[in-house]
Each structure stands twice: as C-alpha cells, then as structure tokens.
Amino acid sequence: MSDGRPAAEQRHDLRGDCASCFGLCCVALPFSASADFAVDKAAGSPCHNLRADFRCGIHDRLRQEGFPGCTVYDCFGAGQKVSQVTFGGRDWRQDRETASVMFAVFPVMRQLHELLFYLTEILARTEARPVHDEARRALDETEALTRRDPAALAELDVAARRQAVNPLLLRASELVRAPHRARSRRGADLIGARLRKADLRGADLRGAYLIGADLAGADLRDADLIGADLRGADLAGADLTGSVFLTQPQVDSAKGDGATRLPPSLTRPGHWPAARAAAPGERTSGKAGPRKPAAKGGRQKKGASKGTWRTPGR
Ligand code: SF4
Secondary structure, three states, X not given: OOOOOOHHHHHHOXXXXXXXXXXXXXXXXOEOOOOOOOOOXXXXXXXXXXXXXXXXXXXXXXXXXXXXXXHHOOOOOHHHHXXXXXXXXXXXXXXXXXXXXXXXXXHHHHHHHHHHHHHHHHHHOHHHHHHHHHHHHHHHHHHHHHOOXXXXXXXXXXXXXXXXXXXXXXXXXXXXXXXXXXXXXXXXXXXXXXXOXXXXXXXXXXXXXXXXXXXXXXXXXXXXXXXXEOOOOEOOOOEOOOOEOOOHHHHHHOEOOOOOEOOOOXXXXXXXXXXXXXXOOOOEOOOOOOOOOXXXXXXXXXXXXXXXXXXXXX
16 A cells, blocks of 8 residues: 555545445445434345445435435445455345355445555655654555455454554654644534634544534644544634544535635535635535546445544543
8 A cells, every 4th residue: 555656646545436336335334214314224235225236326316315424424445445356346236145244344444444544644744754654564554454355354353453553643643733732622522612713723633522513714724633523513614724634524524615624635525515716726526526436326425323433532
C-alpha cells in the first residue's frame, strides 16, 4: 500500500466503488426500521431494493423512500476488495456456499480499510513526518492483512489490530495539534451543544458525541475528529480544513452547506444546500460526483451503525 504513490492518490483506492462490488453492504449488514431505514433487514439477507445487477433500485430517491442511512455509509473500498480480490470475482449468488464467509469477511475488511484510510492521512500530513516511517510499516502490515484468504480474514481479530495502531494515530494527532495547545474534549458529551463560531482549532474531539451540536461557523482546523459522532450536527459555514481523521461518512451524516469548508480529500454531500459557491480548490459532490462511481442506477451507502472507529477515550 505504501507503494511510493502520493498518499492522496493511495487514498483514492479507499473509497467505495459500487460498480466493482456485489452489493455487499446491501446484503451482509443488518439494519432496523428507524429514521434511517424504512424496514428491518437481517444480516446476510439481501435488501428488497437490491436489483439483480447489484445496483440499488431506488438510488435516486433513497431519502424520499425512507433510506437516508444508505446515503451516509461508505465501505472505504472494502466492498470491491472483498468482491474482486478476496473472492476473485465470484459473487454470492453464483456461489452460495461461500456467501456466509463473504458476509463475515466484509465488515472485517471495512474496518481494515478504515484503518488504511487513517494511516494514509498520517502520510499526507507534513506535521506528522516524525512518525511517517512507522506509518508506512503499519500501512504495509495492515494491507497484508487485507490480502489474507477468506477463512483467515473471517477469523481476524481486527479489534487487536486497531488497538496496536491506535498509539501511532494518537502520536500523529498530537504532532498536528501541538501548536494550538487546545484542551482535550476526548469522548465528551456535546450532544446538542451550542458551539456556534467556537474556536476549536487543534481540539482533541476523539470519540466526542456531537450529535445535533450547533457547530455553524466553528473553526475546526487541525481538530482531531476520529470517531466523533457528527450525526445531525450543524456544520454550516464551519471550517474543517486540516481536521484530523475526518471521514466521508461523518461528513455525510452532518448538516452543512456550500459555505462549509472540507479537507480536499472529502467531498461535499449532494444533499447539503449550497449557500455559496465552493471556495477555490474545494471539491463538491453532486449526485453524479466523483465519489459515486455507480451513480447511474448505482447504490449509495448505508447506515452509520457499523464499523465505527472506537477510541480508548470514548
Ligand atoms: S442502497 Fe440501501 S435501499 Fe438501496 S439496495 Fe442498498 S440497502 Fe437497499
């Protein structure tokens, strides 16, 4: 994985490519009837909206049909890895004997790929240069785990792997945040908190509960947001450029607008209103944006309840 390419380029491989996946998130993962999903679905059972070609039959109207949870899920590229590499292109419909193993492997792979995403971020941060060698080793070791055979992957202790890498993520975060000397809010209960226009530069918000928080206009540059729960948080006009370990599913689950500033590796959700034109250098993702390779009749992503990073401080 640390193959000499720029980290930003390597990160491109860590996005879901629905066109190369056998709809694994729509089959392997369970969800419950709620505000996020219109119906109950058991793990290993195909969603009734999944078509024969592994595309979503309601892709263009997921929110209107009661499946907003599907629009805020990303597999970090685990779906295509399991489909095309681990199982060599054999889909679960053709080969039912291996289907249960495939469905067990998918959430493991998703967590490994999320870890790869964080490690590539370390390599993209010049402030974290003192730990770049260690990050490259961790990246190679983690990538090697993703190449294991199906049985080994299904049995993999992915929690142990995360625990092993977590100190490195912490050190990288400290290096980025050091100039700000911000106080720690790790794992803090900030549900519904009024943080409008707050100066949160360099804040340690690992695993913080920011559900429904008012972060409009807040300055979150260089803040560590790994595992922070941003569901329904108001990020209108907030500045998240340079934030550490922020993921696309976190962004997708929040409420922002055209004035929200995001790290360049992330895209503006298509369901956010456009308050203003994007700033120079920012990317925007409409319905046919670059992170939706299967946009035409394809599947967007599902539920934030699976595979979320958990920090020791939470
Ligand atoms: S994206 Fe959601 S609604 Fe569509 S097939 Fe997948 S799980 Fe079902």
